[in-house]
Amino acid sequence: MPAPAGAALRAKAPPFGYLAPLGSPLLANILLDELDWELDRRGHRFVRYADDFVILVKSERAAQRVQSSIQSWLLRKLKLRVNAAKSQVCRTEKVEFLSFQVRRKTFVASAAAVADFRHEVRRLTGRSWGVSMRHRIAKLNQYVRGWGGYFCLGLTWRQVEAWDKWQRRRLRMCWWKRWRRVRRRVAELLKLGCDKHRAITAAMSRKSFWRLSRTYATQLGMSNDWLKQQGIVSLSDLWIAVHHPASAKPEPTVSRTRVNLWGW
Numbered sequence: 528m529p530a531p532a533g534a535a536l537r538a539k540a541p542p543f544g545y546l547a548p549l550g551s552p553l554l555a556n557i558l559l560d561e562l563d564w565e566l567d568r569r570g571h572r573f574v575r576y577a578d579d580f581v582i583l584v585k586s587e588r589a590a591q592r593v594q595s596s597i598q599s600w601l602l603r604k605l606k607l608r609v610n611a612a613k614s615q616v617c618r619t620e621k622v623e624f625l626s627f628q629v630r631r632k633t634f635v636a637s638a639a640a641v642a643d644f645r646h647e648v649r650r651l652t653g654r655s656w657g658v659s660m661r662h663r664i665a666k667l668n669q670y671v672r673g674w675g676g677y678f679c680l681g682l683t684w685r686q687v688e689a690w691d692k693w694q695r696r697r698l699r700m701c702w703w704k705r706w707r708r709v710r711r712r713v714a715e716l717l718k719l720g721c722d723k724h725r726a727i728t729a730a731m732s733r734k735s736f737w738r739l740s741r742t743y744a745t746q747l748g749m750s751n752d753w754l755k756q757q758g759i760v761s762l763s764d765l766w767i768a769v770h771h772p773a774s775a776k777p778e779p780t781v782s783r784t785r786v787n788l789w790g791w
Contacts, residue, residue: 552577558605565600574624581624590616627681636681644674644690652697654704654736660757663701667694668760675765684770687762698759699749700740719748 555577566573571593572583582597584590594616601607619629626640651667706712712730717723721744729744739745
């Protein structure tokens with residue numbers, strides 16, 4: 528049986544092994560149940576998911592010894608060969624398991640998982656994607672809800688807050704491009720509560736869509752409250768639901784008279 532979660536925090540040099548593909552997680556669990564009992568019998572601290580597993584020991588020398596022993600046991604008893612290209616002996620800080628890593632006695636999302644998230648959000652909010660905003664938001668919400676539900680446990684409040692701001696800015700950029708013509712932009716901004724002078728100035732500007740998505744007019748018109756009314760899922764809300772399920776943190780309100788351009 529797997530060791531308690533705290534065992535991973537005290538380890539220094541675990542061997543990290545992937546078995547050759549077994550076809551399905553269910554098949555892997557059935558076949559590798561024997562491995563779980565063997566590791567438990569030897570007194571090892573370990574964690575396994577399907578055919579991916581980590582064994583925790585106290586030193587690099589012990590890790591190399593256990594790695595060699597387990598590889599031999601798997602080949603002899605279960606006729607399975609460990610994938611050497613995806614196995615390694617390293618410190619716990621360098622282990623990536625199920626897209627998580629250990630940092631200072633806590634779990635964090637791996638750098639690869641974060642890079643994948645930013646790449647996918649950038650793709651879904653690309654201004655050249657010719658779909659309706661309703662469809663774009665539906666696809667973005669679907670991805671953010673799934674990714675956040677899994678990784679929010681390994682994220683900090685500062686991270687999710689920064690990514691929410693970045694995501695909102697990209698959506699403002701998409702709306703700004705969709706409005707296209709000067710008259711349409713002015714009309715939309717006036718409808719959203721922006722004053723006429725600032726609306727005209729922003730609409731007639733020849734700066735880039737990305738640059739204009741952070742102006743006073745666009746942030747005042749397409750405020751956080753307005754974006755929330757469009758049904759956009761916030762990573763911050765998902766993070767609070769995971770870390771503080773019993774508490775409720777109010778959303779920051781938008782001032783109609785003053786906008787901090789560095790806080791959006």
